[in-house]
Amino acid sequence: MIRILTGLAVATGLALTAHAQTTYPLTLQNCGVDVTFQNAPGSVVTVGQAATEVLYSLGLAEKVTGTSVWFTDVLPQYKDVNAGIERLADNDPSFESIVAKRPGLVAVQYEWHVGPQGIVATRDQFSDLGIPTYILPADCAGKDNSVGSDGTRTAMFTMDGIYQGVSELAQIFDVADKGQTLVQDLKAREAAAIEKARALDLKGASALFWFSSAEIDIDPYVAGRKGPPGYMMNALGLTNVIESDEEWPTVSWETIARANPSVIVIAKMDRRRFEADDYEKKLAFLKSDPVTRQMDAVKNDRIVILDAHAMDPSIRNVTALETLAEALPGFDLK
Incomplete structure (x- = not known):
């Protein structure tokens, strides 16, 4: 601009x-x-x-x-x-x-x-x-x-x-003037990212956001439909395969595999409270588990690694929108 x-x-x-x-x-x-x-x-x-x-x-x-x-x-x-x-x-x-x-x-x-x-x-x-x-x-x-x-x-x-x-x-x-400037910048970036993704016309494409898991091979903490990731998916033209209104419900991999998301977004973080906080372990699990490796997103490598903090309400939500808008054109989702 x-x-x-x-x-x-x-x-x-x-x-x-x-x-x-x-x-x-x-x-x-x-x-x-x-x-x-x-x-x-x-x-x-x-x-x-x-x-x-x-x-x-x-x-x-x-x-x-x-x-x-x-x-x-x-x-x-x-x-x-x-x-x-x-x-x-x-x-x-x-x-x-x-x-x-x-x-x-x-x-x-x-x-x-x-x-x-x-x-x-x-x-x-x-x-x-x-x-x-x-x-x-x-x-x-x-x-x-x-x-x-x-x-x-x-x-x-x-x-x-x-x-x-x-x-x-x-x-x-x-410092209200600085606040006004920051908000204007974030709003402009938000609108540009949404416009870029919407131009792809992603009819029927779906997604899953995986934050972490208490153990690597048990039900994961995934994004509910109304939190920041739900907003991002909706804004970019993706359907969230999780229907819960909880912020981060636990859902079985069998249920997720049946929903078969087109794209999987996994969180990357420095925190190590859980084994699955390590995004490389998330990737290894998705590609090796007999249930998860059958999902289209895994077989076709339609996986986006996203800053974990950008999945929670924060000014990083705009960067997350930009990251996803950059990745989606390369996934051939039409």
Whole structure:
């Protein structure tokens, strides 16, 4: 996209930037809870890679004093700055480790970390210490996190929740202009990827997203029909062979093989909680198991390796759309 800025456009842009300054106190309703900020937080601890990377993308890395819950390497452009920020835990941090940083805000990716039964703590526990919490709305909007191990979607995921999270964090930290720029860029990339895939007219093509498995040869964790992968498949013209509304249901390989997806997308991650976190072991299993190796996607090598973090709600969802849109033309799916 080429943008030509006239003198009027530049002046208007400057006016918009000035107008975008946050007025405090600022109150936002976040995942059903009202959160008030008297001023921009001086520091923030993140519980979730998605929240971390949004803050980095908004130029707020100097505010981040601790991170946690990582699936893969940080986005390449933030490798150096991230190396200088303390990682409180690769997975779930302790309540004490967060409080010890005395943060002005705790930014959270998943409600189950700080929700009513929060495995780190509840929002009330943080509030009692004067520490506000902000959960990325993409994990709450159109979703019931009290049902299923990873929650159940009550409505199809859209990128609106991602853009809302970017805009509201930018507002909280008084950098609304940076939030606006980031959202505009992501929206343009999203639209371009969808247009590219839709031009293929993939009638009848289907897909499966495999995140991981507790054991390599047991029922896998696969993407339900209404989460981010479901949105991606729908946007790109693919049918999800999984009909569950759970975020990541377990489904037997026999059931998946009967559905015979045209394309299989597997997650690549640095995390090693399960054996199947290793994407190379996923590939080896698909090609050797007597059930899975009979699927068309495996026999015809229609397998896409995708960053695991891009399968969960995050700004990486746009990159995932681009990756899939690049791969699909080579699969001869018509």
